[in-house]
Amino acid sequence: MSVDEAGTEHGDGGADDPGWDVDPDDESGAAVVAAVGRQLKAWRESAGLRASELGSAIGYGENLIYKVEGGRRIPRPEFLDRVDGVLGAGGKIAAMKKDVVEVRYPKKIRDLARLEARAVEVGVYADHGIHGLLQTEGHARVLLETRQPSYSRDEVERGVAGRMARRSIFERSPAPALSFVQEEAALRRPIGGRMEWRRQLERLLKVGRLRNVSLQVMPLKCETHPGLDGGIEVLKFGDGTAVGRSLGVLNGRPVSDPKHLRILELRYGMIRAQALTPGESLAFIEQVLGET
Template structure:
């Protein structure tokens, strides 16, 4: 095997899950194919064989061929090293954002774009812990237990997508975030005791954010407007909004003001019946102490 410029064996990553192109994602596959074509043309113009190029950037020849043929999603560091070796002056590195998004399922990409634009997010999580609040381990367990089972590649894609969506907590200016979680979701030991504790600790950590309100809907609340499905409403800076609920409008996303008012009314009543943010954090601490 050839070695890279610092004397270490080149990385192949050909068997690592989560970086294969989804054949059903036509738009994503087109992006990866275009990037791969540009990389091949620039490599050939520089007079480098695939093996030489791979040695120069620290990756195996097989992985170079997979990236250039559009069957493998290149990592960001792969593109940065390729940009430097091929003297592309930032043209290759500039493709990192588009390529990074392709790794995530199309439905999640669309949702992440909406979340990235939102100035206000309101969520009632009907069953489990909402995706934005999940730890990596919690998300992985949930995806691994889906039936019919996901492939390893699909699981890793899903985990990576949920972790990437956490960027909403780091935005500046920060959006206004509101979550209502059912008590039952906090008491289910998904992934075992240690993973369960980690998820509760994550909720306590997130609950300290100044722009976030986290509330718990206690089991002793006999009825409330969210019993037939979760609710999510995202509002944008231009005054528009989009919402969705499993218990309204056949679960379809809606943007009509009249329909949005119905979702907002239901969510407002749910928040009013839930524990206050302070009471909720104290309750989560209590559950954590019982684990």
Template sequence: MSVDGEVRQLTTEADEPGWEVDPDDEWGVAVVATVGRQLKLRREAVGMRAGEFGAAIGYGEDLVYKVESGKRIPRQEYLDKADEVLGAGGLMAAAWEDVKKVRYPKTVRDLAKLEAQAVEIGLYVCNSVSGLLQTPEHARALFQAAQPPYSPDDVERMVAARMARRSVFERDPAPSISFVLEEATLRREVGGTMVWRQQLERLLEVGRLHNVTLQVMPTKTDAHPGVDGRIEVLKFQDGTAVGRSDGAFNGRPTSDPKQLRILELRYGTIRAQALTPRESLAFIEQLLLGEA
């Protein structure tokens, strides 16, 4: 296609995977379908065919049909260009506020919602750095290492979702958050030396926050209740709580008081066996200096 003497490359479904809609995400399906329908109505109102509209915003006709039928989640750039071309006065661009939430998987949104409401969060992770603590580069390296591999677009979507959860550190009033990390995971240079160092620096930054307690579980220690996997306990303002553990209750979230007491006992035992917060930060600093 020639425009003003130049060849214009359209973004098509083949070279622009986009974000697929999770059919089990009812709210997400509804949001994307509504936005798609509004885009189609406005396009038809100005008398543009799908192919013309796609050419005007730099996307292929096949992708336009996917977005308008609610089968593909549009990117912010798509909505911004559509708003301009259709003369929507900012209405289509504003739809991004809802659409951007849909791009995160429902399970991640649910988890982020719970974390946003919790007044106390306790996390132990056995085999990796907790997602709340990860840098974008560290998270990206982990997702890229998966087998079978994720598509590049899926990787970026998951990285964005994980980074969105970090807003928990910006809440006011701030929740009380405690982490216990295994020494072995801190020594693994995920993503290479530079990414590894940035991740350790991020741990020091978060570990020094007034509402955060970060502890390291030494490798040379006895067995503890967390060797089966992660433990997570979230407590809320109204006195309720929810928790889960890979090694208990089939890994499913639970709010049963008896089961929660078991998880709290295990998490408390783990914290007692780990280095103190001051010793833990000192240990991470020694790792950065190559002295540990």
């Protein structure tokens, strides 16, 4: 919802803006949103309501209703719940939440989340920054807000929401085996200010104490190691296949052939061997937290 629309007679209006603009480059996501919009319009017209009447009934502006029905706006789940209740759809509209829950996030994030959801083992070496799975919401928002060229507000919020949704990997059952190696420099950069920095360090400690997680710190005193040309990620799946990526192998393009995966696994294994142990790493993060 843009500033000039908020609170105007024909703007989105109402309570919190119930969605994000559709990314025109995301063809699959746009198709889902368009199909949902057509269904909403059919239900509204069948109930004999004008768009303005439906908007008033659920607390949103007429313009927002037209955007959703026209496939130009991705509705939030609560928006669909309200429409379902007003139109007496008996849960049929609310059931479409499953169709839109993923397309709320950028396609790149959706693709990554699908891989992470399948993985039984994840290994990550993060060099310059805190890895996305480990970030707090505030930390992630600051990173996205400072990107250049700058993101729109919609892009920032969708990126943050997608990054936070990926953290469900820590709640999976059975739990995957997760290992992270973070560069010390990333722990010492106070992104978002002192309080957000503390929250981020506390988040690392919380995750690092999970039984299925190994969190290690690569200290700055380590003069050299095999990850100096970029971060590394390796995801292994239950069927024995795997996928990985690193700037140092094929310029960061995803790889799944055994030859390149062996290179990534060799480098990651050496990085873990040179980093502080998980116990030493937690103690180190506690020390940094105490210094903030």
